[in-house]
Amino acid sequence: MMIVVLNKDTINISREQDVVVFRNRVKESATKIRMGLVNQTKLITAASELVRNMLRYANGGIVTIEVVSRGRDNGIRLVFADEGPGIKDIPLAMKDGYSTGKSLGLGLPGTKRLVSEFDIKSVVGTGTTVTIIKWNNG
Amino acid sequence: MDRIPILKMGRFLLVTIQVDLYDRLATNLEADLVQAVSTTGARGVLIDISALTIVDSFMGRIIGNIGSMAKIMDAETVVVGIQPAVAITLIELGLELKGVHTALNVERGMQLLQEKIGPEDETTDDDSSTE
Amino acid sequence: MKQDIAKLLQKKKKQLLENWMTNQLADSALREDLMSNEELRGQSEEFVESLLNTINGSNIAEPSSSDFDPVLEILAGISMSRARQGFSPRETGYYIFSLKDALLQILQDEIKDPVQLFESSMQVTRLVDSFSTVTFETFIKGREDVILRQTDEIAEISTPVxxxxxxxxxxxxxxxxxxxxxxxxxxxxxxxxxxxxxxxxxxxxxxxxxxxxxxxxxxxxxxxxxxxxxxxxxxxxxxxxxxxxxxxxxxxxxxxxxxxxxxxxxxxxxxxxxxxxxxxxxxxxx
Known part of the structure; x- marks a missing residue:
């Protein structure tokens, strides 16, 4: 089914403090489409994980926040685009317990479990783009 | 404001986190709290996170670290007031906050600490590890 | 000297409706328990009216023409409400299939030239087939709505603490x-x-x-x-x-x-x- 974008907003992430601002923006959008509290929390947590990754590995990037709809479902789509080093082995990065940074290693797979749809594209030396969608009921 | 106040109550330290933690704040808290355990000789740390709407893996790690660090300095850590939505999200994310105890609210948390640590004058080593 | 079947059908409106009603009432799938005959007649009349107002010599050969949007809208509404009332797919399908029979009966009575009769019948068949597709799509959508609503209800009532x-x-x-x-x-x-x-x-x-x-x-x-x-x-x-x-x-x-x-x-x-x-x-x- 076709995904229709109802509203679009971009935000630049370059410093640690941007994370809190960004989280609030995501929360606003999710509240607007009346997403339930648990799904909202999952979405914002996932967003927080990804934006931290962006800061840690690529010194920041750009996030697009979109309100999307598909049939009777409304949702939030977030696109995290950075120009960092890229990820060499995506399947490996998506495995539970794997991490190159000094985190717990539940970054990507953990994040994927929190959202309805998760897509990652990366070119070594060019950058990484992660797209997530959280549907209102899902 | 880059610091979260740490209150001393008898043998325990009490921290109430009222604002969403950003990284600097969280790392400062970790350092300050461990320092405070050392200087006060506190036997228990109680962290109230009932005001937090989000706990991601970074914050989870800080909380876990505090628990482990306090533990090797012979102090127990109790995290209280985790919101239902936050608890569900943490589990889905794969974070179980091992190394810290949890309680429903500050009052229960205090009770739990008292139970774990035992009466004040008794200084015998009680090694019954509690999961 | 080709006959304009759109005009022909418009002229025969009354008979078309009668034929259709007769077909519907004669079928074993008639659900008088769910819908009265008067209501059925009203529904059918509205549909025939809208259809005949829309068709003309050119769009009758193009079932996908946007001219038919209002007709499809009425049809979708009927199909959706039948799905909610509990009509079976067969009963809902017969509503539109019996219209095809009624249309073909008129063509058969009025057109004598076999080649032209065949051509016109094909056009009408294609048109009604495209209507049937819409009928089924909306019927299924209607049923899905019912299922979704029930799922929500079940989720709500089934977790009492x-x-x-x-x-x-x-x-x-x-x-x-x-x-x-x-x-x-x-x-x-x-x-x-x-x-x-x-x-x-x-x-x-x-x-x-x-x-x-x-x-x-x-x-x-x-x-x-x-x-x-x-x-x-x-x-x-x-x-x-x-x-x-x-x-x-x-x-x-x-x-x-x-x-x-x-x-x-x-x-x-x-x-x-x-x-x-x-x-x-x-x-x-x-």
């Missing part, structure tokens, strides 16, 4: 546990724990038909989330079949307190809270 004692809540789960339902269960359970200040939650799975590794995972997650809140979670209602499958599948439940019945879970909860339930001792001397 019961306060069984001061500090003890119980949640009987009935039906299968999928991930969406688990989230609702967890949310309700944790909310109730906060509200009642309970320290023990009992999750009774006597009503869960089967426990596979996915369901077990959902249960484990619920227990872990309860513990994060600072409460203990006991799983009760482990039937022998469930115990068997759990072990055969190699699912590790050793970190979870499990009990065979709600009663024994309650007994365990009492002992955790250091409560004692005693029979009132009567003074009886033997």
């Amino acid at each position: 019961i306060r069984v004692w001061d500090g003890i809540v119980a949640l009987p789960i009935i039906g299968t546990l999928d991930s969406a339902r688990t989230q609702v269960v967890m949310e309700n359970l944790l909310e109730q724990i906060v509200q009642t200040g309970s320290s023990i939650a009992i999750l009774d799975i006597s009503g869960v038909p089967a426990v596979d590794s996915l369901v077990a995972q959902h249960l484990i997650k619920t227990v872990s989330a309860t513990r994060l809140m600072g409460a203990e979670c006991i799983i009760s209602g482990i039937r022998p079949e469930i115990a068997q499958t759990v072990v055969h599948l190699g699912i590790d439940l050793s970190n979870i307190v499990t009990k065979a019945s709600l009663a024994s879970a309650l007994r365990y909860a009492f002992s955790m809270l250091q409560l004692e339930v005693k029979k009132k001792t009567k003074v009886i001397t033997q």
Whole structure:
């Protein structure tokens, strides 16, 4: 089914403090489409994980926040685009317990479990783009 | 404001986190709290996170670290007031906050600490590890 | 000297409606219990009216023309409401198929030239077939709506959290546990724990038909989330079949307190809270 974008907003992430601002923006959008509290929390947590990754590995990037709809479902789509080093082995990065940074290693797979749809594209030396969608009921 | 106040109550330290933690704040808290355990000789740390709407893996790690660090300095850590939505999200994310105890609210948390640590004058080593 | 079938049909409007009604009323699929004949006639009349107002010599050969949008809208409305009223697909389909018969009857009566009759019949058939497609699409959509609504209702009513004692809540789960339902269960359970200040939650799975590794995972997650809140979670209602499958599948439940019945879970909860339930001792001397 076709995904229709109802509203679009971009935000630049370059410093640690941007994370809190960004989280609030995501929360606003999710509240607007009346997403339930648990799904909202999952979405914002996932967003927080990804934006931290962006800061840690690529010194920041750009996030697009979109309100999307598909049939009777409304949702939030977030696109995290950075120009960092890229990820060499995506399947490996998506495995539970794997991490190159000094985190717990539940970054990507953990994040994927929190959202309805998760897509990652990366070119070594060019950058990484992660797209997530959280549907209102899902 | 880059610091979260740490209150001393008898043998325990009490921290109430009222604002969403950003990284600097969280790392400062970790350092300050461990320092405070050392200087006060506190036997228990109680962290109230009932005001937090989000706990991601970074914050989870800080909380876990505090628990482990306090533990090797012979102090127990109790995290209280985790919101239902936050608890569900943490589990889905794969974070179980091992190394810290949890309680429903500050009052229960205090009770739990008292139970774990035992009466004040008794200084015998009680090694019954509690999961 | 080709005959304009659109004009022809418009002229024969009354007869068309009569033919159609006769076909519909003669069919065994007629559901007088769900819709009165007057209502059916009204519905059919509105549709014929709209159809005949729309068709002309050129668009009759193009079923996908946007000219037909208003007609399709009426049709979709009819089909949708039939789906909700509980008509079967056959009964709904016959509504539009019987119109095709009625149209063809008129063409047969009025057009004498076989080649032209064939051509016109093909056009009408194509047009009505495209109507049928819309009818079925909306019929299924209507049924899906019903299913979705019921799913929501079931999700809402099927997770009651019961306060069984001061500090003890119980949640009987009935039906299968999928991930969406688990989230609702967890949310309700944790909310109730906060509200009642309970320290023990009992999750009774006597009503869960089967426990596979996915369901077990959902249960484990619920227990872990309860513990994060600072409460203990006991799983009760482990039937022998469930115990068997759990072990055969190699699912590790050793970190979870499990009990065979709600009663024994309650007994365990009492002992955790250091409560004692005693029979009132009567003074009886033997």
